Amino acid sequence: MSIRIGILGYGNLSRGVESAIAQNPDMELVAVFTRRNPESLKVKSGVPALNVSELEKYKDKIDVLVLGGGSATDLPAQTPEYVKHFNVVDSFDTHARIPEHFENVDKAAKAAGKVGIISVGWDPGMFSLLRMISTSVLPEGENYTFWGKGVSQGHSDAIRRIKGVKDARQYTIPVEEAVNRVRKGENPTLTTREKHTRECFVVVEEGADKAAIESEIVNMPNYFSDYDTTVHFISAEEMERDHKGLPHGGFVLRSGVTGFDKENKHIIEYSLKLDSNPEFTGSVIAAYARAAYKLSKEGVSGCKSVFDIAPAYLSPLSGEELRRTML
Amino acid sequence: MSIRIGILGYGNLSRGVESAIAQNPDMELVAVFTRRNPESLKVKSGVPALNVSELEKYKDKIDVLVLGGGSATDLPAQTPEYVKHFNVVDSFDTHARIPEHFENVDKAAKAAGKVGIISVGWDPGMFSLLRMISTSVLPEGENYTFWGKGVSQGHSDAIRRIKGVKDARQYTIPVEEAVNRVRKGENPTLTTREKHTRECFVVVEEGADKAAIESEIVNMPNYFSDYDTTVHFISAEEMERDHKGLPHGGFVLRSGVTGFDKENKHIIEYSLKLDSNPEFTGSVIAAYARAAYKLSKEGVSGCKSVFDIAPAYLSPLSGEELRRTML
Numbered sequence: 001m002s003i004r005i006g007i008l009g010y011g012n013l014s015r016g017v018e019s020a021i022a023q024n025p026d027m028e029l030v031a032v033f034t035r036r037n038p039e040s041l042k043v044k045s046g047v048p049a050l051n052v053s054e055l056e057k058y059k060d061k062i063d064v065l066v067l068g069g070g071s072a073t074d075l076p077a078q079t080p081e082y083v084k085h086f087n088v089v090d091s092f093d094t095h096a097r098i099p100e101h102f103e104n105v106d107k108a109a110k111a112a113g114k115v116g117i118i119s120v121g122w123d124p125g126m127f128s129l130l131r132m133i134s135t136s137v138l139p140e141g142e143n144y145t146f147w148g149k150g151v152s153q154g155h156s157d158a159i160r161r162i163k164g165v166k167d168a169r170q171y172t173i174p175v176e177e178a179v180n181r182v183r184k185g186e187n188p189t190l191t192t193r194e195k196h197t198r199e200c201f202v203v204v205e206e207g208a209d210k211a212a213i214e215s216e217i218v219n220m221p222n223y224f225s226d227y228d229t230t231v232h233f234i235s236a237e238e239m240e241r242d243h244k245g246l247p248h249g250g251f252v253l254r255s256g257v258t259g260f261d262k263e264n265k266h267i268i269e270y271s272l273k274l275d276s277n278p279e280f281t282g283s284v285i286a287a288y289a290r291a292a293y294k295l296s297k298e299g300v301s302g303c304k305s306v307f308d309i310a311p312a313y314l315s316p317l318s319g320e321e322l323r324r325t326m327l
Numbered sequence: 328m329s330i331r332i333g334i335l336g337y338g339n340l341s342r343g344v345e346s347a348i349a350q351n352p353d354m355e356l357v358a359v360f361t362r363r364n365p366e367s368l369k370v371k372s373g374v375p376a377l378n379v380s381e382l383e384k385y386k387d388k389i390d391v392l393v394l395g396g397g398s399a400t401d402l403p404a405q406t407p408e409y410v411k412h413f414n415v416v417d418s419f420d421t422h423a424r425i426p427e428h429f430e431n432v433d434k435a436a437k438a439a440g441k442v443g444i445i446s447v448g449w450d451p452g453m454f455s456l457l458r459m460i461s462t463s464v465l466p467e468g469e470n471y472t473f474w475g476k477g478v479s480q481g482h483s484d485a486i487r488r489i490k491g492v493k494d495a496r497q498y499t500i501p502v503e504e505a506v507n508r509v510r511k512g513e514n515p516t517l518t519t520r521e522k523h524t525r526e527c528f529v530v531v532e533e534g535a536d537k538a539a540i541e542s543e544i545v546n547m548p549n550y551f552s553d554y555d556t557t558v559h560f561i562s563a564e565e566m567e568r569d570h571k572g573l574p575h576g577g578f579v580l581r582s583g584v585t586g587f588d589k590e591n592k593h594i595i596e597y598s599l600k601l602d603s604n605p606e607f608t609g610s611v612i613a614a615y616a617r618a619a620y621k622l623s624k625e626g627v628s629g630c631k632s633v634f635d636i637a638p639a640y641l642s643p644l645s646g647e648e649l650r651r652t653m654l
Contacts, residue, residue: 270595311460
């Protein structure tokens with residue numbers, strides 16, 4: 001019997017989850033739920049698109065509901081709400097608000113006897129897991145996280161909001177020299193500017209003041225002013241031809257020492273090179289949806305993060321098969 | 328209150344565990360137990376060295392017993408035996424016999440109400456974990472494991488058994504071209520010879536037949552005949568000066584695809600660069616000893632592998648602290 005999944009929302013991430021489910025024979029997508037007019041959605045895999053108001057009829061027809069919404073306003077309200085009726089997985093990624101989100105989801109999930117897994121993806125998610133495990137193994141050392149090369153959706157959006165800008169794509173790029181110093185075990189102290197650069201490709205309206213737009217980008221606080229930023233003005237055709245994808249990736253490094261005299265260095269590195277950020281994130285979510293299903297079957301309830309879930313729950317294989325083939 | 332650890336055996340690995348415990352403020356080494364005359368042991372951290380026959384007096388004085396013995400003959404007997412009285416952690420690494428070892432330890436551990444964690448280290452151990460998680464996240468793809476550059480103790484020993492050889496050190500070296508092909512996402516099929524080379528440094532007795540020794544090494548079945556092997560004859564002084572350490576490391580890569588048309592490639596890479604193989608392995612064991620302690624406190628019993636343990640158990644931090652600082 002398949003694990004029956006529902007998805008709330010149908011943006012890039014939800015479509016990534018949809019395609020991941022199609023790769024996992026033990027899972028089945030039941031329906032996509034939307035706050036918009038469902039007739040406006042063309043769901044790639046052909047399952048029904050339904051208005052979110054239909055969800056209550058699906059309480060016994062869905063094992064896990066994946067919440068594809070955003071962290072700013074959707075998930076803080078949705079995850080504690082829907083966990084009252086469903087096992088849920090979200091990708092809540094506002095790091096500073098995770099403790100509060102966890103508490104809210106935990107309370108609701110325990111009261112309802114459901115499982116809510118939050119902050120699933122690659123950062124937070126896989127990167128968090130690697131930071132945590134590596135820090136436990138090498139307690140004396142430093143953690144470094146680099147992102148990219150890849151498209152930052154938030155930074156691209158920030159540029160798009162500038163007057164005169166028609167479209168924009170922002171790439172976050174790790175500074176190779178900084179990465180290499182960490183890989184060598186130098187344990188450098190790195191400023192924001194020393195770790196990443198930002199490269200922007202911008203399509204402007206006819207007659208727009210490019211110099212003013214460039215200045216507004218590179219000086220934008222929080223987003224760009226702490227970085228070395230390059231701006232390229234390109235045509236709409238070039239944007240469509242060269243910047244269509246959503247690649248991303250990055251590295252988590254732990255550089256630590258062991259020995260009675262701290263004489264031995266060790267570098268643990270985890271790296272991701274992703275052609276499609278939303279499809280990879282969706283693949284991680286699919287694996288944790290399996291975990292939510294298995295945990296719920298065992299009678300577990302409450303909020304969980306990637307730290308709280310034994311890795312075997314992510315796999316369709318039995319413990320015996322895993323030991324025989326992967327250990 | 329500290330987690331009280333005992334160590335059985337005092338070889339390289341046990342000394343690695345000893346130095347790791349010294350780096351973890353929530354742990355305390357109680358004693359080292361040996362089958363040899365304990366007076367012959369000089370324990371670095373100054374704790375008592377005791378004969379193994381004393382162990383039964385320590386049933387209530389030790390929370391976790393780390394078994395530092397070898398996989399060939401020690402651990403298959405010791406782990407199921409000692410788990411009758413202690414929570415134990417071992418580094419059993421004969422991959423083919425893991426299922427059988429697991430069953431034996433599980434039966435004894437459940438009967439005794441103790442926790443036995445087996446096959447802890449980096450391969451099996453961290454590498455297994457990464458293979459398993461990455462395969463669950465990207466179900467369509469290939470796994471690749473490369474070892475080195477590093478000293479293989481087993482291969483060094485095999486050379487030392489050759490007549491006329493006084494000392495030997497064997498380095499396993501991943502073939503860079505093969506690693507790069509995997510990193511590019513080519514998903515190549517690689518033979519044993521294409522993945523690793525072997526480099527040997529050998530000190531011979533005076534008058535030994537070097538040509539015969541070299542031929543015996545490179546043609547040795549199982550160990551060398553399937554590899555391109557280089558042999559260097561060096562002096563005892565050079566061995567002492569240049570080959571004293573036990574560095575190791577390696578890479579686990581998962582190369583997979585996502586998308587309805589499998590159009591997007593993803594590479595997950597986990598790599599280790601270790602100055603000291605036994606100290607890093609000992610550090611992993613220390614973290615899992617903490618997990619054994621916590622699981623046992625919760626009333627859990629039975630055999631566990633790295634697949635069965637939620638990562639949070641490895642850390643001295645609370646769930647709340649982990650979410651605030653690492654997620």
